[in-house]
Amino acid sequence: MSARPPLTLLIHVCAAVLAAVSLAVTHRTGLVERPTALAFGLLVTVGELTRWTGARVREAAPLGAAGAMSYALLGEDAGRPTHHGVTQVVAVVLAAALIGSVPHIARGRGPVLDHLARRVLTVGFAAVCFQPLYNRGAFGEWRGPAYALLLLALLALTALCDAVLAAALAHSRTRWPFGPLLRDELHALLGIGSAVCATGAVMALAVAVVGLWALPVFSLPLLLTQLSFRRYAAVRTTYRQTITSLARATEIAGYTPTGHARRVAALSRAVGRDLGLTRPELTVLEYAALMHDIGQLSLVDPVPAGATAVLPAAEQRRIALLGGAVVRQTGVDSAVAVVVERQADPYREQPLAARIVRAVNAYEEKSRDAGPGGPLTALEELRLATAGDYAPEVVESLARVLARDCLTLPAAG
Amino acid sequence: MEAVPARARAYVACTVLCALFCLLPLPAVPTSWRAVALLAVLYAGCEQAAARWRFAGTFYPVLLAGAFLLPPPAAALVGLPGALLSRVDQRPRRLRRSWRAAQLVLGVWAAGRVHWALGGRDAVAGSDFPYALVPAGAAVLAFCLVLTALDGGIRALAERVPVRRAWRGLFVRSLAPVVVHGLAGLMMAVLWRSPYGPVAALLVLLPMCVSWWVFTQYHRERAAHQATIRALVQAVDIKDEYTRGHSERVGQASMMIARELGMDDERVEVLRFAGILHDVGKLGVPTRLLRKDGPLTPEERRVIELHPEYGHEMVRGIGFLGEARAAVLHHHERLDGSGYPYGLRGSQIPQAARVVAVADAFDAMTSTRCYRRARPVPLALEELERCAGAQFDPQMVAALVQALDRCGWHPAVTAEEQPHIPAPAVPVAGRPGVGS
Numbered sequence: 113m114s115a116r117p118p119l120t121l122l123i124h125v126c127a128a129v130l131a132a133v134s135l136a137v138t139h140r141t142g143l144v145e146r147p148t149a150l151a152f153g154l155l156v157t158v159g160e161l162t163r164w165t166g167a168r169v170r171e172a173a174p175l176g177a178a179g180a181m182s183y184a185l186l187g188e189d190a191g192r193p194t195h196h197g198v199t200q201v202v203a204v205v206l207a208a209a210l211i212g213s214v215p216h217i218a219r220g221r222g223p224v225l226d227h228l229a230r231r232v233l234t235v236g237f238a239a240v241c242f243q244p245l246y247n248r249g250a251f252g253e254w255r256g257p258a259y260a261l262l263l264l265a266l267l268a269l270t271a272l273c274d275a276v277l278a279a280a281l282a283h284s285r286t287r288w289p290f291g292p293l294l295r296d297e298l299h300a301l302l303g304i305g306s307a308v309c310a311t312g313a314v315m316a317l318a319v320a321v322v323g324l325w326a327l328p329v330f331s332l333p334l335l336l337t338q339l340s341f342r343r344y345a346a347v348r349t350t351y352r353q354t355i356t357s358l359a360r361a362t363e364i365a366g367y368t369p370t371g372h373a374r375r376v377a378a379l380s381r382a383v384g385r386d387l388g389l390t391r392p393e394l395t396v397l398e399y400a401a402l403m404h405d406i407g408q409l410s411l412v413d414p415v416p417a418g419a420t421a422v423l424p425a426a427e428q429r430r431i432a433l434l435g436g437a438v439v440r441q442t443g444v445d446s447a448v449a450v451v452v453e454r455q456a457d458p459y460r461e462q463p464l465a466a467r468i469v470r471a472v473n474a475y476e477e478k479s480r481d482a483g484p485g486g487p488l489t490a491l492e493e494l495r496l497a498t499a500g501d502y503a504p505e506v507v508e509s510l511a512r513v514l515a516r517d518c519l520t521l522p523a524a525g
Numbered sequence: 526m527e528a529v530p531a532r533a534r535a536y537v538a539c540t541v542l543c544a545l546f547c548l549l550p551l552p553a554v555p556t557s558w559r560a561v562a563l564l565a566v567l568y569a570g571c572e573q574a575a576a577r578w579r580f581a582g583t584f585y586p587v588l589l590a591g592a593f594l595l596p597p598p599a600a601a602l603v604g605l606p607g608a609l610l611s612r613v614d615q616r617p618r619r620l621r622r623s624w625r626a627a628q629l630v631l632g633v634w635a636a637g638r639v640h641w642a643l644g645g646r647d648a649v650a651g652s653d654f655p656y657a658l659v660p661a662g663a664a665v666l667a668f669c670l671v672l673t674a675l676d677g678g679i680r681a682l683a684e685r686v687p688v689r690r691a692w693r694g695l696f697v698r699s700l701a702p703v704v705v706h707g708l709a710g711l712m713m714a715v716l717w718r719s720p721y722g723p724v725a726a727l728l729v730l731l732p733m734c735v736s737w738w739v740f741t742q743y744h745r746e747r748a749a750h751q752a753t754i755r756a757l758v759q760a761v762d763i764k765d766e767y768t769r770g771h772s773e774r775v776g777q778a779s780m781m782i783a784r785e786l787g788m789d790d791e792r793v794e795v796l797r798f799a800g801i802l803h804d805v806g807k808l809g810v811p812t813r814l815l816r817k818d819g820p821l822t823p824e825e826r827r828v829i830e831l832h833p834e835y836g837h838e839m840v841r842g843i844g845f846l847g848e849a850r851a852a853v854l855h856h857h858e859r860l861d862g863s864g865y866p867y868g869l870r871g872s873q874i875p876q877a878a879r880v881v882a883v884a885d886a887f888d889a890m891t892s893t894r895c896y897r898r899a900r901p902v903p904l905a906l907e908e909l910e911r912c913a914g915a916q917f918d919p920q921m922v923a924a925l926v927q928a929l930d931r932c933g934w935h936p937a938v939t940a941e942e943q944p945h946i947p948a949p950a951v952p953v954a955g956r957p958g959v960g961s
Contacts, residue, residue: 260725310731321719325654337736344743351750364809442756
C-alpha cells in the first residue's frame with residue numbers, strides 16, 4: 113500500500129485517531145467490569161480467528177462483527193446495569209481484533225487494514241449512539257419489547273453506516289463507480305447482514321437477562337450460519353473453476369488462442385462494473401464471456417485463429433446459436449445462454465451483457481496480435497463501427513476502462 | 526411408497542393413538558393459551574414460508590422453545606397445525622401428514638416431559654444459568670431419541686429396510702443439528718420469559734433462517750455444478766459417437782472398485798469424477814479423427830494419444846477434483862511401462878489412474894462398439910485377469926471381480942445401439958483398453 117488514495121487515507125486516519133484516543137483513555141481510567149470485557153474480547157477474537165479469507169465474501173467475520181456490536185449495545189449484565197463507555201468498547205474490540213488478525217497477517221492474507229478500520233469505525237459509531245445516552249439514563253422510558261426494537265434500530269443504522277464505509281473503501285481502492293458498489297453492499301445486508309444484526313441484538317439482550325452464559329450458547333447457531341456461508345462460497349468457487357475449464361475446451365481443441373476466453377471475461381467484467389451492473393448481472397456476464405466461443409466446438413473445422421469478429425454476420429450468428437445450445441445443456445443460469453446466443457446480433461436488439469461481450473470480444477481479437485499500436489487502432493475501429501455493430505456506450509466504457517489500466521491487458525497465462 | 530403395507534398403516538395408527546393420548550389431559554392443563562397459539566402460528570407460518578421459498582430447514586427451535594416454556598401436553602400441541610398444514614409432495618398425503626404430526630407431538634411431548642421433570646421450567650423462568658442447560662440438554666436428547674426411534678420403525682415397515690440397518694446412524698446423524706436447534710430454542714424460551722418478551726425471542730430465528738437459506742443456495746449451486754461437469758462429458762459424447770454413455774459407466778465402475786478397496790466416501794466420489802472425466806481431453810482431438818472409420822495411421826494414433834494430456838490441461842484448474850486430475854493424465858499408462866503419455870511403471874502410476882484404467886477397459890469390452898459386439902461380463906473379466914500384471918494392477922482387477930460378484934453390473938446408462946457401419950479393422954487385438 114505505497115500510494116493510498118485520499119479517501120482510504122482519510123478513513124484510515126479517522127480510525128487510527130479513534131483507536132488511539134480510546135486506547136489512551138482506557139489505559140488511564142482502567143477497564144470497568146473486567147469479566148464482561150474479557151468475555152466479549154474473547155468472542156471477538158474467536159470470530160476473527162475463524163474469519164475466512166476468500167476474496168468474494170461480504171462479511172468475512174460475522175461472529176466477530178456480531179460480538180463487537182453486542183458489546184457496543186450492552187446495557188445490562190444479568191440484570192445489573194453496566195458502566196463501560198465508548199472508549200472501552202473501541203479499545204476492547206480493537207485489541208481483540210488485532211489478536212485475532214495475527215494468524216491472517218502472518219500468512220499474508222487479505223487487506224487487514226481496511227477490515228480493522230471498518231470494524232473500529234462501525235463499533236465506535238454504535239457505541240457513540242448508545243452508551244453515553246444509556247449511561248445517562250436517557251433510555252429509561254424504553255422498557256421491555258420497545259428496548260429490543262430500539263437496539264435493533266440502532267443496529268440497522270450501524271449496518272447502513274458500515275455499508276457506506278465499505279462501498280467508499282472499495283470505491284477508492286478500485287475506482288469503480290460508487291453507486292453500484294453501495295447498492296451491492298446494501299443488497300448484501302439482507303443476507304448475512306441481517307443475521308449479524310439480529311445476533312448482535314439477541315446477544316446484547318440475552319446477556320442482559322442471563323449474564324455471560326448467553327455468549328457461548330448463542331454463538332453456536334451463528335457459527336453454523338458462518339459454516340454454511342463458507343461451504344456456499346467454496347462451491348461457488350469450484351463452479352467458477354469448472355466453467356473456466358469448460359471455456360478452455362475451445363482453446364485446447366485449437367479453435368481459439370490460449371487465454372482468449374479468460375481475457376474477454378476479465379475485461380467484460382471491468383466494463384460491466386464501469387457501467388454499473390449488479391453483482392448477479394456481473395456473474396452472468398462473466399460466465400457468458402467465458403463461454404462465448406463454445407459454439408465453435410460444434411464446428412468440424414476451426415475458424416482461422418478463432419477470430420469470429422471478421423466472419424460474415426450470418427455465420428457469426430450461427431456459431432452464437434450453437435453456443436447457446438451448448439450452454440443450455442450445462443445447467444448454468446439460462447440468462448447466460450441468452451447472452452451467448454445473442455452476442456452476434458446488431459447491438460440495438462441485444463441485452464446489455466451481450467453488447468459488452470460482443471464489443472470486448474472484437475477488441476480482444478483485433479488488438480491481440482497487432483503490436484504496440486494495436487489497442488488504439490482496435491478501439492478506433494470499434495468506434496467507427498458504433499453505427500451498427502457495437503454499442504457506443506459500451507465502447508466508451510471500454511475506452512475508460514482501458515485508459516485506467518494504461519491500455520494494457522493482463523498478459524496471457 | 527406406491528402401496529403402503531398394512532403393517533405400516535397399523536404402525537402409523539398406533540403412533541397417532543399415542544399422540545392423541547399425550548394430548549388427552551389438555552383441557553385440564555393450566556397454561557397460557559396465548560403463548561400456545563402464538564408459537565403454533567409461528568411454527569405453521571415458518572413451515573409454510575420454508576415450503577414456498579424452498580428452504581432446507583425444519584423449525585425445531587420453535588417447537589423446543591414450546592417444550593421449554595409450556596406444560597408437556599400444551600407444548601405438544603404447538604407442532605400440530607404446522608404439520609397438518611404442511612406441504613407433502615408424495616402420496617398418500619393424508620397418511621404422511623398425520624404421521625408427521627403424530628411424530629412431532631410425541632417428540633415434543635417427551636422433550637417437555639423430561640424438561641419438566643428436571644425442573645427446567647423454573648430454571649428458564651429464573652434464567653438460572655448454567656443449570657438451565659442440563660434439563661434443556663436432556664430434553665433435546667429425548668426429542669432426538671423419540672424422533673429417530675419412530676423414523677427407524679417406519680423405515681423398517683414401510684420402506685422394507687432390513688431391521689438391522691433401519692436405525693443405524695440415524696441418531697448420531699440427527700443429534701448435532703438438533704442440539705444447535707435446542708440451544709436456539711432455549712435462548713428463545715429465556716428471552717420469551719424475559720421483560721423483552723416474544724419480540725426478542727423472534728430475533729433468534731433470523732440467523733437460523735439465513736443459515737437455511739444459504740444451505741439451500743449451496744445445494745442449488747452444487748446441483749448446477751454437477752450439471753456442468755456432465756456437460757463437459759456430453760461435449761465429448763457429441764464429438765465421439767462410439768462411446769456414448771461410456772464416461773458415466775466408467776465413473777460407476779471406478780466407484781465400485783474404490784468402494785471395494787475400502788476408500789472413504791470422499792475419495793470414492795473423487796474417483797467417480799475421475800472415471801466420468803477420464804476422456805474429457807478428447808475435446809481437443811479433431812472430430813474427424815475420432816469419427817474416422819478406417820484404420821488409423823501411426824501419426825493419427827499419436828494425435829489421439831495426446832488426449833490424456835489435453836484432458837489434464839482442461840481439468841487441472843478445478844481444485845476439488847484432487848487426485849482425479851492425475852487419473853485423467855495417467856489412465857493409459859500400463860504397469861509394464863509401455864503405456865502413454867509418460868510410460869510410468871508399477872507404483873509410479875497414481876492409484877486413481879490404475880483404478881480408472883481397469884474400469885475403462887472393462888466398459889470398453891462390455892459395451893457395443895460399431896466395429897464389434899459387446900462381450901459378456903465373465904469373458905471381459907477373464908480378459909482383464911489375463912492382462913493383470915502387465916497392463917493392469919491385479920489388485921484393482923480383483924476388486925472389480927469381487928464387486929461385480931457381490932452387486933452385479935447394472936450400468937445406469939445403457940449404450941445406445943449404433944446403426945451398423947461396415948466393420949473397419951479392429952485396433953490392435955489383445956489390447957482391450959486402447960481406443961476407448
